[in-house]
Amino acid sequence: DQQVKQNSPSLSVQEGRISILNCDYTNSMFDYFLWYKKYPAEGPTFLISISSIKDKNEDGRFTVFLNKSAKHLSLHIVPSQPGDSAVYFCAAVRSGGSNYKLTFGKGTLLTVNP
Amino acid sequence: ETGVTQSPTHLIKTRGQQVTLRCSSQSGHNTVSWYQQALGQGPQFIFQYYREEENGRGNFPPRFSGLQFPNYSSELNVNALELDDSALYLCASSRSLTDTQYFGPGTRLTVL
Numbered sequence: 001d002q003q004v005k006q007n008s009p010s011l012s013v014q015e016g017r018i019s020i021l022n023c024d025y026t027n028s029m030f031d032y033f034l035w036y037k038k039y040p041a042e043g044p045t046f047l048i049s050i051s052s053i054k055d056k057n058e059d060g061r062f063t064v065f066l067n068k069s070a071k072h073l074s075l076h077i078v079p080s081q082p083g084d085s086a087v088y089f090c091a092a093v094r095s096g097g098s099n100y101k102l103t104f105g106k107g108t109l110l111t112v113n114p
Numbered sequence: 115e116t117g118v119t120q121s122p123t124h125l126i127k128t129r130g131q132q133v134t135l136r137c138s139s140q141s142g143h144n145t146v147s148w149y150q151q152a153l154g155q156g157p158q159f160i161f162q163y164y165r166e167e168e169n170g171r172g173n174f175p176p177r178f179s180g181l182q183f184p185n186y187s188s189e190l191n192v193n194a195l196e197l198d199d200s201a202l203y204l205c206a207s208s209r210s211l212t213d214t215q216y217f218g219p220g221t222r223l224t225v226l
Contacts, residue, residue, distance in 0.1 A: 004156070034214070043118070043159070043204055043217035089156055099170025100211050101147065104156030 003027045004092050006105035014113055019077040020109050021088030026071065030092035034102065035064060035075045038087045047088075048075070080112045118135045118207050118218035126224045132141050135190040135221045137205030145211050146188040147168075148180060151202040151220070163188055166209055192223075 005024045013019045023033075031052040037045035050057040050064045050073065059063050063076045077084055087109050091102040119138045139146050147165045149157035159172035163182035166201040186207070190195050192199055202222050206215035 006156075022134045036217075041219070043120075043206075043219045046214055046216060049214065092155075095212060099162045100145075100157040100208075100215075100216060101162060101170060101172065102149075102157070102206075103159070104149075106154065 081092040120218040139207030143207035
């Protein structure tokens with residue numbers, strides 16, 4: 001039973017345009033969400049996070065939107081750059097649980113074309 | 115400031131053998147979590163250590179065990195290796211239990 005779903009295995013965008021990566025979750029106990037970026041042969045790199053008390057968090061070119069009623073979040077990258085090409089993982093946390101484990105989606109491969 | 119490091123980078127073992135993977139947490143971090151990432155999947159939580167005590171475990175059998183040392187580095191041990199244990203093993207450290215987790219580069223384990 002996958003509690004965090006990234007339904008698009010891949011996404012291709014042109015340099016300078018907006019990239020939108022989507023993530024859905026089923027467990028209503030999740031209250032903190034993170035996005036990680038992963039290059040081949042490297043570990044995931046933390047990008048941005050959002051608490052369930054907010055609906056938007058922005059950091060430079062990266063913005064995460066959270067729609068709690070729809071159990072949906074998205075990561076916007078504007079403008080997209082070729083160096084953004086990587087696998088992006090959405091992760092969720094139940095902060096009131098006994099441990100602070102991350103539950104990940106399967107990832108979306110983003111390709112930004114020059 | 116040194117990030118999270120893991121050793122070895124790659125490892126090849128045969129079925130039934132035992133393996134130990136190592137992780138050095140980032141300076142100032144007291145919590146270490148281990149994840150298994152199979153091909154085409156997202157990382158899956160194995161277990162977490164906080165101040166040398168196990169603090170939660172995912173859906174992995176007891177042949178997966180771990181340790182955290184006084185310097186907060188950690189080991190993941192897997193006994194009786196199976197073919198399905200072939201995966202990338204990721205270690206993540208955080209400043210505290212609820213802080214952001216920062217990942218190492220991983221150890222690629224292949225079981226033949």
